[in-house]
Every structure is written in structure tokens, then in C-alpha cells.
Amino acid sequence: MHTERTALACTGHHVLHIEDSSELSFGMNPMCRGLGKVGCGKEQGFFMHPVIALNAANGGCLGLGAVHFWKRKEYDPTDPMSDPAYRHRKLQYVPFCEKDRARWLQTAMESVNTCHLATQHTVVADREADIYEAMCGFVAAQVGFIIRQSDDRHLNHTKSGYKLCEELSTWSVQHRYSLSLPKTDKRSAHTAELEVKWGKMTLARPKSGVVKHLPAGLQISVVEVKETPQSVVNNETPVHWVLLTTHTIDSADQARQVIQWYCSRWTIEQVFRTLKSKGLDIENSEVETYERMANLATLALLTAVQVMQIVQARSGQTNQPMSDAFSQLEINLIRHLSPTLEGNTEKQKNPHPPDSLAFAAWVIARLGGWKGLASQKPPGPITMKIGLQKLQSLANYAPAILSP
Numbered sequence: 177m178h179t180e181r182t183a184l185a186c187t188g189h190h191v192l193h194i195e196d197s198s199e200l201s202f203g204m205n206p207m208c209r210g211l212g213k214v215g216c217g218k219e220q221g222f223f224m225h226p227v228i229a230l231n232a233a234n235g236g237c238l239g240l241g242a243v244h245f246w247k248r249k250e251y252d253p254t255d256p257m258s259d260p261a262y263r264h265r266k267l268q269y270v271p272f273c274e275k276d277r278a279r280w281l282q283t284a285m286e287s288v289n290t291c292h293l294a295t296q297h298t299v300v301a302d303r304e305a306d307i308y309e310a311m312c313g314f315v316a317a318q319v320g321f322i323i324r325q326s327d328d329r330h331l332n333h334t335k336s337g338y339k340l341c342e343e344l345s346t347w348s349v350q351h352r353y354s355l356s357l358p359k360t361d362k363r364s365a366h367t368a369e370l371e372v373k374w375g376k377m378t379l380a381r382p383k384s385g386v387v388k389h390l391p392a393g394l395q396i397s398v399v400e401v402k403e404t405p406q407s408v409v410n411n412e413t414p415v416h417w418v419l420l421t422t423h424t425i426d427s428a429d430q431a432r433q434v435i436q437w438y439c440s441r442w443t444i445e446q447v448f449r450t451l452k453s454k455g456l457d458i459e460n461s462e463v464e465t466y467e468r469m470a471n472l473a474t475l476a477l478l479t480a481v482q483v484m485q486i487v488q489a490r491s492g493q494t495n496q497p498m499s500d501a502f503s504q505l506e507i508n509l510i511r512h513l514s515p516t517l518e519g520n521t522e523k524q525k526n527p528h529p530p531d532s533l534a535f536a537a538w539v540i541a542r543l544g545g546w547k548g549l550a551s552q553k554p555p556g557p558i559t560m561k562i563g564l565q566k567l568q569s570l571a572n573y574a575p576a577i578l579s580p
């Protein structure tokens with residue numbers, strides 16, 4: 177697919193595979209054929225589940241690792257499983273690989289395969305991925321994970337009925353620190369005072385019949401992060417995450433590292449934001465069928481990821497080469513364009529080394545309308561998206577532009 181560049185960019189790195197699902201809604205437009213139901217069932221649309229590869233060492237975005245699309249089944253009288261109520265009753269007998277939620281294991285493993293030249297893999301996901309089958313699948317493939325806990329699971333413990341939250345309540349706070357958090361849908365950007373606990377637990381295999389082939393217990397590390405009331409902004413929900421991970425945690429530094437990797441999930445939220453209303457506006461496009469829509473969504477997703485790569489690399493802190501995000505033709509074009517976008521004073525020149533992604537970010541931002549002054553707000557996703565589209569259209573004329 178479109179992941180060859182990601183494969184190369186991952187070479188020799190510990191890669192975080194950030195995965196999440198998002199709904200694409202096309203409203204009630206009767207022209208949209210073959211889409212499924214989304215939202216509360218009145219709107220048409222489908223779902224996407226991308227995996228984005230990040231460099232664990234510095235958070236630099238290495239590209240799209242994999243993406244999976246699906247839609248909700250239409251009701252079909254000849255197929256009882258298309259009836260949501262019936263399906264729900266029978267779900268415990270359905271093998272994991274046939275469930276929609278198998279995407280949390282399968283799509284992440286696809287991304288791991290894309291990035292086979294990486295030295296280490298850690299899958300990072302929110303509460304929806306708290307699935308025993310998925311965690312066992314990662315362990316069996318020697319792939320690490322950091323997954324936010326959702327269910328109060330039974331533990332493989334001498335006391336029967338003993339559960340995760342009860343065990344957690346017996347642990348004491350081992351570390352306190354403050355962490356600056358970006359703005360999300362749920363809370364404002366602020367510095368949170370955090371209390372941290374960690375330790376080991378052995379999760380028990382769920383009782384359902386279809387998981388009998390899996391190990392009876394899974395030993396993992398658990399980190400609990402809780403915000404103290406003093407740092408909570410207004411009536412917002414305080415941070416409270418319980419993270420399940422394969423990473424060893426014996427010290428505050430290791431616990432903070434796992435928390436920081438979990439926080440890099442923010443990147444995929446940003447990609448979704450760029451993809452939707454504020455950026456590429458995919459939900460207002462006029463393509464009519466599911467297959468075409470999924471193709472269009474893939475292209476838009478690739479652009480949104482590329483925008484993220486450029487935004488994160490703009491000050492040079494991710495230390496990435498330009499080839500992480502651009503083809504050789506685009507690289508030649510960017511180097512050619514840079515001097516034409518520079519001003520006369522030293523402050524208006526591209527300050528980055530000519531083979532770095534930061535060098536490209538400067539050019540793309542200038543093409544997107546950024547003035548190139550350090551006193552200005554740094555260029556964001558929208559500016560970068562406009563600049564990238566200009567570069568893409570210039571690339572059509574690259575032979576003429578680049579010929580001496």
C-alpha cells in the first residue's frame with residue numbers, strides 16, 4: 177500500500193504504534209450509497225482505524241503504519257447476525273478474529289509488519305483496546321503495549337473474586353510530579369500535578385467459552401496516574417488513567433516514560449482533527465460509494481499524517497531526514513524553492529540543514545502563507561496543509577521547474 181516510506185523511516189528505531197478508531201459521517205445525504213449507519217443510526221457513514229508510527233525516542237512521526245475501514249452491517253433478514261440484538265446475544269460464541277474489535281490486534285499487527293526494520297515495537301491505545309485476546313496476541317508476537325484499562329478485571333489471585341481496582345487501592349503513591357498536558361475535547365491545556373503508583377499484576381483469562389485456548393493468566397505491569405484536585409481546571413474531569421503495559425517498571429523514571437508514551441496518543445487525535453472539519457474536510461466531499469469514499473479517506477489520511485510529520489518537525493527537535501515524509505522528486509523541488517522564498521535579511525532565511533525535515537517544514541509553511549518571522553506564531557496544521565497542497569500541484573510541473 178502507501179506505507180513503503182513508513183517502513184524505511186522506522187529502520188533502527190523503537191516504534192510506537194498509536195491506534196484509534198474514528199467515525200466519518202456524511203449526514204443524511206441520500207446520494208451516499210452503500211454506506212452504513214453511524215452515530216445514533218440516522219446518519220450515513222463508516223469507520224476508520226488507522227495506526228500511526230512514532231519514534232519512541234523523540235515523538236517524531238514516521239508515517240502511516242496501517243489503516244482498516246469498516247461499516248455497520250445493514251439488516252438482512254436472511255442473515256441473523258445482521259440483527260444487532262441477536263448478534264449481541266451470540267457475541268460470546270463468535271471467535272475473536274470475526275469480531276469488529278479484533279481490529280485492535282489485527283491492524284496494529286499490520287503496522288508492526290510494515291515497520292519490520294524497527295528494533296522494538298510498542299502499541300499504544302485507549303480503553304477500547306482493553307481486550308484480553310488482543311493483549312495475549314501482542315505478547316505472543318513479542319510486541320509491547322500500553323493500553324488504558326477499562327474493565328475491572330479478575331486477577332489470577334489466591335483470593336477468588338479479587339479484582340484489579342481492589343488490588344490497586346492497596347498500593348501506595350510512589351511518585352509525584354507535574355506534567356503539562358495539551359488541550360483535548362475533555363480538558364484545557366494545563367499543568368497537572370500527578371500522583372503515580374505502579375506494580376505487577378496477573379490478569380485472569382475471562383470466563384467466556386471462546387478464549388479457552390489462551391493462557392489462564394497474563395502478567396503485566398500496571399501504572400496508575402491520578403491528578404490531585406488542586407491542579408484541576410474548573411469543573412473538568414481530573415486525569416485518572418490506569419495503564420496496562422508489558423514494559424518493566426521498577427522506578428519513577430520508567431513509570432514516567434510509559435506515561436509520556438501514552439500521552440503521545442494525542443498525535444492521532446490531531447490527525448483526526450486535521451482530517452475532519454478544520455483541515456481536509458473529508459466529510460463534505462461528494463463521492464458517492466463506500467469503496468470510492470474509503471479510497472478518498474485513505475488519501476486524505478496520508479496527507480493528514482504528512483501534515484503532522486511536518487508540524488512536529490518544524491523546529492528541528494525530532495531530528496528527522498526529509499526523506500521520512502517526501503519523495504526524491506519532492507525533495508529536489510523543496511531545495512529548489514527554498515532560496516526563492518527567503519528574504520534579504522538573515523532572519524528571513526531558512527535556518528535548517530538542507531537534508532532535514534525541518535528544512536522542508538520551513539518551505540511548506542512559507543508556501544502556506546507563513547511569513548517566516550521568528551516573532552510570528554509557529555505555523556500550524558492548516559498552514560502546513562495549504563503549503564503541502566501547493567507543493568503537490570507544483571510537483572506536476574517539477575521537470576520544467578527543475579530543468580536548468
Ligand SMILES: [Mn+2]
Binds near residue numbers: 196304
Ligand atoms: Mn478511541
